Amino acid sequence: MSTAKVKRCVGKYELGRTIGEGTFAKVRFARNSKTGDAVAIKILDKEKVLKNKMVEQIKREIATMKLIKHPNVVRLYEVMGSKTKIFLVLEFVKGGELFDKIVNHGRLREDEARKYFQQLINAVDYCHSRGVYHRDLKPENLLLDENGNLKVSDFGLSALSLQVRADGLLHTTCGTPNYVAPEVLNDKGYDGTTSDLWSCGVILFVLLAGYLPFEDDNVINLYKKISDAEFSCPAWLSSDAKRLIKRILDPNPITRITIPELLEDAWFKKGYKPPIFNENCDTNLDDIDAVFKDSEEHHVTEKKEEQPAALNAFDLISMSKGLKLGSLFDREQEFKRETRFSSKSSANEIMSKIEEAAKPLGFEVQKKNYKMRLENMKAGRKGNLNIATEVFQVAPSLHMVEVRKAKGDTLEFHKFYKNLSTSLKDVVWKSEED
Structure with missing residues (x-):
């Protein structure tokens, strides 16, 4: 692989890994390149919004959410738009679900x-x-x-x-x-x-x-x-x-x-404490109208990645609990809907091994760059199980692989991961301590 990496950026934000996925939207970890602050960016398809004539309604929803500043609700900071997408910049909550x-x-x-x-x-x-x-x-x-x-x-x-x-x-x-x-x-x-x-x-x-x-x-x-x-x-x-x-x-x-x-x-x-917070700080709503304007001057620029995304120390910390990097490569996999493992194999070899392991389990495989989408053609308890995987480069000879449930039942995902991990024994890297 080339050592030159092209990160995907949306305006002033550098996009990282996908941390959530739904039918109509995807959520990605990001950081403000000017301040270094971590955020989550929810990405919506503008074509679907326009097709369903939901523009005015979504404007109202987003305007209301920007005004909500409650300590127990994830904050919506700002809204951006490109020619094809709407980006909602949200508070990044690192403690998990x-x-x-x-x-x-x-x-x-x-x-x-x-x-x-x-x-x-x-x-x-x-x-x-x-x-x-x-x-x-x-x-x-x-x-x-x-x-x-x-x-x-x-x-x-x-x-x-x-x-x-x-x-x-x-x-x-x-x-x-x-x-x-x-x-x-x-x-x-x-x-x-x-x-x-x-x-x-x-x-x-x-x-x-x-x-x-x-x-x-x-x-x-x-x-x-x-x-x-x-x-x-x-x-x-x-x-x-x-x-x-x-x-x-x-x-x-x-x-x-x-x-x-x-x-x-x-x-x-019992022990109830009403929340104390200040909701009177100024909120700018100008970005909401700008999102739906067709002129290029109102669009944020997007740069697309062509190589496996490189993880720096900031990214690693965001993926672990607090500052404990020891929890990054998970040993306790049970019941998680997202898991990771490290590998000293090449990115292409990792991708091929996952594909070889998934197909006998009844999954169709779609690949794009260093990301894969696996879909089980047999419906389970909550529909078809969909798995998203992505390969990240931690160092020239070390990769981290994220395996995430995108859709379907959590326990079915757990069963899938057990089968997958058995097939990938030669790929997964373990330290001497492990």
Whole structure:
């Protein structure tokens, strides 16, 4: 490989690895080349936005999100546009997902779960007061900062096709089935406030129990359990916690507990500290209109990479917990939806080995530069499992390979990774200590 590397830049930001992926957007780690500050950049396809006539609606959503400056909501700093894409520059939260904490360590103690739930309700209540609804609340969308404080991601951005009809209700069925409120599933319209609160109730149950209240491999049976609120609390929960969960997971949105009532609940109020923050600092909204203008003067410049992305010390630190670089090449792989390994093989050899290992497992392979997309043609519990891989250069003779679940079930990804790692024994580099 040539030693000259071309990084991909968007305006003043140098783009790094992909840290999240959805149906309509991708999120990449980036840093401000002028200040060195870490950010996350969400990339949307402008053609899809224009095709669905969502411009004015998205402008309103983004303007509202820029005005939201709550300590428990991921901040939206600025918006940029190119000829084909929209870039949302977001706060980078380095502590990982709450989901990983649960699956790796099991259920939380009531006092710890209560703290996260209080922060979640603070964020949800604040955003609702400004007419912003999430509609896809789940542990995977709850991040933790380096101090262990909860940050809700994608608030107002996860459902950009938000539509309120003349009856004042939303009518788009969306979200993750296990966390979705019954009224969302029956397609008769729903209130974003009460449906978000239901999802918060499911999250609270998961935090305290370590498993989902509603689960079934058959989607019809799952929907029936949700519609009937057919669940039971584990015996180890306190009576106050059980009582609150049942008031939140009330299948009737009219009688379901409201947030003002929740704030007065005995279990919720224990150790409660209202958030203290300043939301009156100036916010510039000029960049939102500029994003959708066709003139070149309003477009940011994009430079594309042609070689494996090189990782410097800044990138390595961003990928590890705090400043502990020892956790970079993960030894504990279980239940993660993103994992990495190091290799002294060439980038091309690594790519070939992954392709050879994936195809017998039923995956179709797409390659571009030093990135690969693997798609299992057989649908699993949550649709087709999609895997994204990328090769990074750490040093001339050392590469790091990231393997990430882009779509599908986390446990199926874990099973895939075990099979893959068996096939790649000759490629993976281990130190003498390992």
